[in-house]
Amino acid sequence: MANVASTDRLAQGSTVLGARNVVRHFGGLYAVNDVSFDVREGEILGLIGPNGAGKTTMFDLLAGSVAPSSGEILLNGVTVSGEPAHRRIGRGLGRTFQIPRPLANLSLVENVMLAEQGQAGERLLTNFLQPFRVAAQERAAEQKAMDLLDLVSLSRLAHEPARVLSGGQRKLLELARVMMADPAIILLDEPAAGVNATLLEVIIDRIREINQRGVTFLLIEHNIDMVSRLCHRVLVMAAGQLICEGTAAEVARDPRVIEAYLGGAAQPGEAA
Numbered sequence: 001m002a003n004v005a006s007t008d009r010l011a012q013g014s015t016v017l018g019a020r021n022v023v024r025h026f027g028g029l030y031a032v033n034d035v036s037f038d039v040r041e042g043e044i045l046g047l048i049g050p051n052g053a054g055k056t057t058m059f060d061l062l063a064g065s066v067a068p069s070s071g072e073i074l075l076n077g078v079t080v081s082g083e084p085a086h087r088r089i090g091r092g093l094g095r096t097f098q099i100p101r102p103l104a105n106l107s108l109v110e111n112v113m114l115a116e117q118g119q120a121g122e123r124l125l126t127n128f129l130q131p132f133r134v135a136a137q138e139r140a141a142e143q144k145a146m147d148l149l150d151l152v153s154l155s156r157l158a159h160e161p162a163r164v165l166s167g168g169q170r171k172l173l174e175l176a177r178v179m180m181a182d183p184a185i186i187l188l189d190e191p192a193a194g195v196n197a198t199l200l201e202v203i204i205d206r207i208r209e210i211n212q213r214g215v216t217f218l219l220i221e222h223n224i225d226m227v228s229r230l231c232h233r234v235l236v237m238a239a240g241q242l243i244c245e246g247t248a249a250e251v252a253r254d255p256r257v258i259e260a261y262l263g264g265a266a267q268p269g270e271a272a
């Protein structure tokens with residue numbers, strides 16, 4: 001497959017993030033129903049499926065904004081199912097949202113700096129007793145934020161307020177913001193949604209570049225062209241379950257996937 005790194009190398013990779021028999025129901029509706037998979041170190045793994053398949057709920061479960069009804073989430077071999085989202089960020093899990101909401105009146109660089117973990121300046125006592133240390137740390141954070149804005153091709157807008165950005169540029173800002181916490185893995189929620197064709201190429205390019213720097217990705221995406229260009233492997237969900245796994249080309253011709261997209265299995269299961 002064009003532009004995709006060797007899957008053989010990645011097959012050897014250790015598991016960064018794992019789901020083990022994960023279930024989440026809302027009353028009688030099983031949004032995620034006994035799902036297990038591994039995200040291997042260094043890969044870009046796609047998660048696709050028709051509307052309502054349970055993809056976003058799966059992201060919420062992995063990131064810690066929704067608790068599983070049963071099953072386990074493993075992050076670098078540690079069970080994190082009971083941990084809140086901010087603890088998982090501290091363990092190297094980053095997440096972007098389908099509709100990024102930057103602080104509109106802050107500059108891009110300020111928005112990115114806000115995502116830094118454990119800023120000394122947040123602690124009043126440190127601020128008071130060690131102002132030089134706090135100032136030095138802020139300078140370092142600003143430099144890092146500028147470098148990340150450069151990485152996502154937004155450095156020329158660094159000091160503009162975030163409200164001037166287009167939808168696609170907000171996605172790039174979100175990528176820089178999430179990188180500020182030095183994640184080992186990033187969950188990307190529909191990076192192509194609402195993005196024009198030119199900016200989409202920039203986003204694809206930047207994701208690839210960040211992946212080559214060693215960051216693992218799990219991405220939800222409806223744009224199949226983007227999935228086939230970026231993803232080493234693809235998981236398909238339908239009706240709350242994982243129905244198929246393979247390369248983008250393999251899953252695209254799988255009869256279970258075709259059936260799911262035609263509507264047969266798109267709705268989550270109801271309790272008996």
Ligand SMILES: Nc1ncnc2c1ncn2[C@@H]1O[C@H](COP(=O)(O)OP(=O)(O)OP(=O)(O)O)[C@@H](O)[C@H]1O
Nearest residue numbers: 026029031049050051052053054055056057058268
């Ligand atoms: N908080 C909730 N309460 C009740 N039902 C929910 C809740 N969150 C999700 N659901 C239901 O769970 C099912 C799976 O939804 P989810 O958003 O995870 O699907 P999805 O695959 O991400 O869909 P899309 O591609 O449209 O974003 C849907 O039927 C949805 O209505």
